[in-house]
Structure formats: C-alpha cells, structure tokens
Amino acid sequence: MSDTTQYFLEQSRLPRQWYNIMADFPEPMAPVLHPGTRQPVAPSDLAPLFPDTLIAQEMTAERYVEIPAAVLDIYKMWRPSPLIRARRLEKALDTPARIYFKYEGVSPAGSHKPNTAVAQAYYNAEAGTRRLTTETGAGQWGSSLAFAGSLFGLEVQVFQVKVSYQQKPYRQALMRTYGAECIPSPSNLTNAGRAILAENPDHPGSLGIAISEAVELAAQADDTKYALGSVLNHVMLHQSIIGQEALLQMEMAGDDPDILIGCTGGGSNFAGLVFPFLGEQLRGGRSRRILAVEPAACPTLTQGRFAYDFGDTAHLTPLTKMHTLGSSFTPPGFHAGGLRYHGMGPQVSHALQLGLIEARAYAQTGCFEAAVQFARHEGIVPAPECSHAVKAAIDEALRCKEEGQGQTILFNLSGHGHFDMQAYIDFFDGKLEDREYDAAAAEVALAQLPQLG
Numbered sequence: 001m002s003d004t005t006q007y008f009l010e011q012s013r014l015p016r017q018w019y020n021i022m023a024d025f026p027e028p029m030a031p032v033l034h035p036g037t038r039q040p041v042a043p044s045d046l047a048p049l050f051p052d053t054l055i056a057q058e059m060t061a062e063r064y065v066e067i068p069a070a071v072l073d074i075y076k077m078w079r080p081s082p083l084i085r086a087r088r089l090e091k092a093l094d095t096p097a098r099i100y101f102k103y104e105g106v107s108p109a110g111s112h113k114p115n116t117a118v119a120q121a122y123y124n125a126e127a128g129t130r131r132l133t134t135e136t137g138a139g140q141w142g143s144s145l146a147f148a149g150s151l152f153g154l155e156v157q158v159f160q161v162k163v164s165y166q167q168k169p170y171r172q173a174l175m176r177t178y179g180a181e182c183i184p185s186p187s188n189l190t191n192a193g194r195a196i197l198a199e200n201p202d203h204p205g206s207l208g209i210a211i212s213e214a215v216e217l218a219a220q221a222d223d224t225k226y227a228l229g230s231v232l233n234h235v236m237l238h239q240s241i242i243g244q245e246a247l248l249q250m251e252m253a254g255d256d257p258d259i260l261i262g263c264t265g266g267g268s269n270f271a272g273l274v275f276p277f278l279g280e281q282l283r284g285g286r287s288r289r290i291l292a293v294e295p296a297a298c299p300t301l302t303q304g305r306f307a308y309d310f311g312d313t314a315h316l317t318p319l320t321k322m323h324t325l326g327s328s329f330t331p332p333g334f335h336a337g338g339l340r341y342h343g344m345g346p347q348v349s350h351a352l353q354l355g356l357i358e359a360r361a362y363a364q365t366g367c368f369e370a371a372v373q374f375a376r377h378e379g380i381v382p383a384p385e386c387s388h389a390v391k392a393a394i395d396e397a398l399r400c401k402e403e404g405q406g407q408t409i410l411f412n413l414s415g416h417g418h419f420d421m422q423a424y425i426d427f428f429d430g431k432l433e434d435r436e437y438d439a440a441a442a443e444v445a446l447a448q449l450p451q452l453g
C-alpha cells in the first residue's frame with residue numbers, strides 16, 4: 001500500500017474553468033427579489049454594487065465559466081492547493097476510515113477566500129472600479145480582498161465586525177499591510193452604523209450590520225463597488241476551483257470519497273469543495289454523503305427557516321430565499337467569527353431543501369478539542385471556522401471504527417488559525433464558553449421576515 005500523504009497536482013493541470021451547480025440542479029432556484037418592488041431583480045438593479053461581468057456570473061446557468069488568464073496567473077501563486085491524507089490522525093483514531101483534507105491555508109491570506117477575492121478584484125479593475133468596500137468577520141475575507149486589491153491597484157475599505165476586530169488585532173495589521181483600511185463595525189461612517197450605535201453604543205457588531213455599512217457606501221459612489229466574500233452564486237462559482245482540483249487529486253490517490261464535509265458560514269468553502277462532486281452525482285454519477293457543519297450558536301441550516309430574507313441588517317440588499325435566523329438576529333460572540341451570519345448561501349440552502357446534503361451543528365469547545373487533536377497529529381492549526389469540519393471528520397471516522405467500515409472521508413480545511421491563537425489561548429485557559437443558540441431572539445428576528453404578497 002502506498003504511504004503517500006500529499007497529492008500535488010501539476011500547475012499544468014490547474015482547472016481552466018469554474019463549475020456552476022446551477023446547470024445541474026434538478027429544480028430551479030427561487031428568483032432573487034428587488035427589496036422595493038418584490039419583483040425578480042434585473043441585472044441593472046445590481047449595477048450600483050457589482051460590475052457587469054460579476055452580475056452575469058451571478059445569474060448564469062452555464063455549466064462552466066472560463067477563468068481569465070490574469071486570475072489563473074495569480075492562482076498559480078499557491079494553487080493547486082494540496083490534497084493531504086491524514087494518515088497520522090487515522091492511526092491515532094485507530095479507524096479503518098481514510099481521511100483526506102483539501103488544505104486551503106496555503107494561500108497568501110491563509111484561507112480559501114482569495115479564490116474569489118482575486119476574481120472579484122480582477123473584474124472590478126477591468127470595469128474601472130477605483131474602490132471596493134466589504135465586510136469581514138474574523139478578518140479572513142477582509143485580508144483576502146486587501147491582498148487581491150493590492151495586486152490590481154484597487155483601494156479597499158473593510159468593515160470588520162467589532163467583536164472580531166477586538167479579538168484579532170493581527171488580522172487588521174495584515175489588511176493594513178496589504179494597503180486596506182479596516183474599520184470596526186458598527187461605525188459612525190454610515191447611516192446603518194449610526195442607527196445601531198444610537199440604540200446600543202456597545203453593540204458587538206454582526207456580519208449583517210457590516211454588510212449594510214459596506215453596501216451603503218458602495219451605493220453612494222460611482223467609482224466604488226461592493227464585494228461579498230460568501231453567500232452569492234458568483235462566489236460559489238469561483239470557489240469551485242477547490243472541488244475541481246480535489247476530483248483530480250482523489251483520482252491521483254486512487255480513492256473516491258464516500259463522505260464530503262465542509263463548515264458553513266455563508267457556504268462558500270463548503271460549496272467550493274462539494275459542488276463539483278455533487279454536479280457529477282446530478283449528472284448520473286455516484287452519490288455520496290455530503291455534510292455541512294455549522295456552529296450550534298448560529299445554526300442557520302439546522303434551525304433556520306427557508307424563507308425570503310435580506311442579506312443584511314439595514315435591509316439594503318435584495319431578498320434571497322435561503323435558510324435564515326432573521327436578518328436582525330445577532331449571533332453571540334463566539335470565536336468562529338466567519339460563521340456568525342444569520343443567513344446561508346441560496347445555492348447551499350437549495351441543496352439542503354432538495355435533500356442533496358445534510359447539516360449538523362456543533363458547539364465551539366468540542367470543535368477546539370478536535371482542532372487541537374488534529375494539530376497534534378497533522379501539524380496544521382485549523383482556523384476556528386474549519387475546526388467544525390475537523391470535528392465532523394473525526395466523528396465520522398470514529399463512527400466508521402464503531403461500525404467497522406473503511407469509508408473515505410474528504411473535508412475542506414479552509415484555513416489556518418495562525419491569527420486566531422487568542423481563541424486557542426482562551427480554550428487552553430478554560431475560558432471558552434459554549435454559547436447557547438438564542439431561540440427566543442431568533443423567533444423575534446424571524447417574526448420580522450419580509451411579508452411577500
């Protein structure tokens with residue numbers, strides 16, 4: 001038996017196209033609605049926020065979209081990312097399961113987020129955008145867009161959720177290193193931020209609020225556009241590079257996953273890994289178990305409602321049909337900042353509605369235990385977000401052991417945790433709390449869902 005641990009794909013085999021699940025869904029998705037008219041949005045409705053090419057990608061049903069040469073050139077700074085077999089972890093768990101992970105922490109910003117940041121910066125630069133605004137939770141997305149903006153000469157302004165801004169000072173430093181401005185949200189720079197601060201000057205912030213601030217500024221200036229790091233269809237499209245590489249690498253390994261796992265904040269690293277595999281299944285190929293893992297304190301897929309909702313707190317975005325806890329729901333300040341979002345990507349939500357994927361929620365302490373166990377055998381310190389995927393992979397491997405089943409597990413290790421070491425310190429010092437899901441607060445937020453005719 002081979003003892004290979006890393007499956008490196010030659011750069012010459014880097015996929016040249018992104019994959020679009022829209023082409024293969026057995027049922028169409030519900031249309032995106034205009035927040036005022038409640039009618040399906042037209043491309044022109046989105047033009048204040050996004051360049052035309054990204055709007056076209058948001059709406060296309062083409063199965064494959066060509067990756068521009070300039071984007072491929074930048075991808076080659078770290079792609080293809082390695083597929084790694086976690087042999088030492090397997091041994092420690094004494095499991096007959098084979099555990100593989102796709103490691104996205106090798107990107108300059110340390111996560112999967114540059115896969116779409118580079119594409120979005122490219123299309124914006126091509127369209128003459130001067131400045132991009134965005135939100136960030138843990139800071140992974142903000143630093144990715146800052147990196148991409150620096151390559152294309154774009155100004156980048158990042159609204160970072162205040163609780164994460166305070167918890168993760170080195171992410172701010174990284175954003176500034178790449179030339180971006182980083183502002184704690186809610187801020188006094190926008191109407192949305194000022195309204196929240198007037199009610200609660202100590203508001204910890206949320207991704208929904210930070211999105212409102214970034215969208216508000218972008219909508220006000222012709223040379224400024226908005227970039228979103230997850231949720232939207234074009235983001236899932238760009239992230240498909242992960243799963244397409246993984247398909248080739250699993251072939252190199254002579255193996256095939258029975259179970260695919262990813263953590264879900266807005267759904268982009270999960271979709272990026274699993275949609276190319278799911279697409280094969282929907283075109284008549286093999287079916288596999290696909291598991292989305294979310295935080296128990298913000299359980300959008302397992303407890304949320306599938307309904308039309310706003311993507312942000314101030315209700316500036318279009319309405320999308322998705323799993324949601326309500327746009328005014330503020331998740332508690334747990335450490336996986338990138339998973340603190342009230343909604344879920346519409347494509348991931350649609351896949352769950354169709355029964356194509358499963359969802360599971362974990363509390364943070366168990367995820368940190370799994371992350372530490374992983375680090376002690378595989379060396380890589382996971383970002384708190386993807387510690388959820390690590391925990392699910394370990395649980396599935398232990399189930400295989402109990403059942404005596406030699407299944408193949410593939411999960412997305414979406415980023416490293418080198419900027420999240422305060423979270424690890426809190427864990428080691430016994431200061432991490434398992435924050436309960438506030439069902440009553442979500443009920444209040446869900447009662448405010450937009451009423452549609």
Ligand SMILES: Cc1ncc(COP(=O)(O)O)c(C=O)c1O
Nearest residue numbers: 140230265266267268269338415
């Ligand atoms: C490393 C990492 N993984 C996962 C996520 C969650 O986002 P998504 O669900 O879009 O992959 C984030 C978000 O910031 C992240 O930084």
